[in-house]
């Protein structure tokens with residue numbers, strides 16, 4: 001019989017090293033350092049806790065700017081092709097459904113493939129059932145967000161809301177660790193990366209950026225977070241290649 005409590009304390013001790021000194025950041029390095037550890041348990045613990053998972057509907061204005069100012073021009077340039085949007089670090093899907101609702105309201109032909117490393121948040125994202133209060137942020141949001149909010153159906157009895165069926169036809173969730181490689185199913189015309197990168201140290205961020213770049217179509221755009229992290233700043237923005245489609 002295995003000694004679960006000592007296995008757990010091994011995991012805790014290892015996690016302490018991972019998070020405590022910032023030296024190990026991904027599963028690959030972890031396996032190299034701990035070849036004899038209960039690998040899968042440790043790996044699972046890391047998948048579920050690399051960074052906080054807090055998120056909100058219509059959280060960052062850069063998504064609204066993308067939906068109103070950028071996506072329509074891209075859709076026009078794409079002609080009959082569907083605008084393919086990828087998302088890194090979607091957490092429980094609040095942002096994913098927000099962008100889908102805004103693109104829908106703009107009348108754009110789109111798909112969104114949203115990814116996260118953590119399987120637990122993905123289960124919630126796919127279920128797509130949220131407490132009513134989650135849409136309260138709308139009072140401070142751009143007009144497109146208020147319009148897009150109509151794409152969510154309230155269930156008053158349950159005190160919840162969920163995305164309209166129409167949105168579900170365009171949205172797909174998948175587990176992916178952006179440290180391991182480009183987003184599956186790419187290349188994407190636009191990639192959304194909000195509130196994730198700043199949790200990682202610089203060397204890891206460089207690797208993440210390479211994988212992000214490898215997920216983008218030529219002429220694609222990157223919609224980026226605006227966050228200050230310890231010792232560095234990541235500027236929000238929409239970065240577009242000069243090449244065009």
Ligand SMILES: C[S@@+](CC[C@H](N)C(=O)[O-])C[C@H]1O[C@@H](n2cnc3c(N)ncnc32)[C@H](O)[C@@H]1O
Pocket residue numbers: 050051052053054055056059088089090091092095115116117118121176177178179193194195196
């Ligand atoms: C603070 S949440 C951001 C959620 C959303 N993008 C937003 O801005 O509201 C950070 C998310 O990044 C995810 N994450 C962290 N490291 C990741 C990685 N290496 N690959 C994919 N997702 C990751 C976490 O699981 C978490 O759900």
